[in-house]
Amino acid sequence: MHEVAIVNDLFRIVLDVAEKEKLKKVDKVHFQLGKMMQVVPDLFKFAFDSAKADTLAAEAELEIEFLPVRMKCRQCGTEFELKQQNFQCPDCQGMDLDMVQGRELIVKSIEGE
Amino acid sequence: MEIKVMKRVLDRNQDKAEQIRALLKENHVRMYNLISSPGAGKTTLLEQTCRHLGPDYGVGIIEGDVYTDRDARRLQSYGFPIVLINTEGGCHLDSNSISGALQEFNLQNLRLLFVENVGNLVCPSHFDLGETSKIAVVSTSEGDDKPIKYPMLFRDARAVVLNKMDLLEYTDFDYNHFISDLRQVNPTVPLFETSSTKGQGLEGWFHWLEQEMKEQMNK
Ligand SMILES: Nc1nc2c(ncn2[C@@H]2O[C@H](COP(=O)(O)OP(=O)(O)OP(=O)(O)O)[C@@H](O)[C@H]2O)c(=O)[nH]1
Ligand SMILES: [Mg+2]
Ligand SMILES: [Zn+2]
Numbered sequence: 001m002h003e004v005a006i007v008n009d010l011f012r013i014v015l016d017v018a019e020k021e022k023l024k025k026v027d028k029v030h031f032q033l034g035k036m037m038q039v040v041p042d043l044f045k046f047a048f049d050s051a052k053a054d055t056l057a058a059e060a061e062l063e064i065e066f067l068p069v070r071m072k073c074r075q076c077g078t079e080f081e082l083k084q085q086n087f088q089c090p091d092c093q094g095m096d097l098d099m100v101q102g103r104e105l106i107v108k109s110i111e112g113e
Numbered sequence: 114m115e116i117k118v119m120k121r122v123l124d125r126n127q128d129k130a131e132q133i134r135a136l137l138k139e140n141h142v143r144m145y146n147l148i149s150s151p152g153a154g155k156t157t158l159l160e161q162t163c164r165h166l167g168p169d170y171g172v173g174i175i176e177g178d179v180y181t182d183r184d185a186r187r188l189q190s191y192g193f194p195i196v197l198i199n200t201e202g203g204c205h206l207d208s209n210s211i212s213g214a215l216q217e218f219n220l221q222n223l224r225l226l227f228v229e230n231v232g233n234l235v236c237p238s239h240f241d242l243g244e245t246s247k248i249a250v251v252s253t254s255e256g257d258d259k260p261i262k263y264p265m266l267f268r269d270a271r272a273v274v275l276n277k278m279d280l281l282e283y284t285d286f287d288y289n290h291f292i293s294d295l296r297q298v299n300p301t302v303p304l305f306e307t308s309s310t311k312g313q314g315l316e317g318w319f320h321w322l323e324q325e326m327k328e329q330m331n332k
């Protein structure tokens with residue numbers, strides 16, 4: 001249930017920005033979510049809807065952009081999308097890889113007025 | 114009106130974790146974050162490890178427990194400083210709670226700090242505590258598919274302990290399958306096969322820890 005902790009921190013950011021920008025209400029939150037974070041979308045949406053009550057974002061919609069896991073081979077530099085947890089370079093079969101995408105939890109933008 | 118934000122969630126946890134990492138480094142303390150499913154054997158492994166290292170080794174323990182102080186009490190008899198963090202139902206420790214717990218220790222007297230995280234394989238792997246390394250503990254009674262299901266933890270772990278080896282023959286745990294999955298996810302991580310209750314297979318784990326501690330002293 002790290003979903004709840006993530007959503008709480010997300011709201012801190014959203015409400016912070018809304019206040020700075022003097023918004024009266026927030027209509028939409030655009031959020032980027034790396035697939036390696038193993039967030040359950042339904043749980044996440046549920047946590048979002050629970051947290052938004054009685055805030056400036058009470059009617060806000062959550063738009064999640066899922067980012068696939070991308071790996072980079074340290075041996076040959078090839079970048080590829082991870083599928084079925086197959087941590088192996090498709091070009092040189094090397095297994096020494098860095099994750100270059102997949103752990104994002106980013107509030108990209110908010111819409112409001 | 115659309116407002117560009119581009120802010121990372123949990124960055125406060127990350128910042129705090131980096132502060133902790135720096136503080137521990139300054140004090141030459143290594144911190145190991147033990148992560149497993151509930152009941153895989155973290156406390157039992159810690160009991161054995163405390164017994165092996167003895168009270169003069171400079172060990173400290175931070176116990177993350179959902180509601181109780183049972184694990185902390187089990188470990189108390191070894192004479193090491195222990196700080197309990199009750200998460201009040203929360204499924205993971207975070208760097209803020211660790212930072213508070215660290216104030217209860219005299220870091221100058223410590224070399225090695227174990228953190229027993231809350232029993233759970235998903236959430237704790239996503240919260241950096243400022244640890245030197247994560248240790249993944251799995252047991253033969255919980256199925257052989259953990260590395261594939263929770264690849265993040267098994268990639269991040271600096272060591273993996275496969276516990277309850279004494280139960281292997283009574284379960285449907287497919288050992289070869291486990292090994293091949295683990296190696297697919299992390300080809301190089303050291304693996305220790307133990308039975309913590311029987312005190313078997315622990316030499317490799319102790320040896321590894323002692324090597325790690327030597328590295329620290331040479332730094
Ligand atoms: N057969 C067998 N039982 C074990 C072994 N290690 C631990 N156990 C038993 O498994 C149960 C759980 O062990 P703990 O050490 O409390 O596990 P834990 O990971 O600390 O559990 P939580 O803190 O609740 O997540 C206890 O009854 C232990 O005696 C082992 O190697 N073999
Ligand atoms: Mg325990
Ligand atoms: Zn390659």
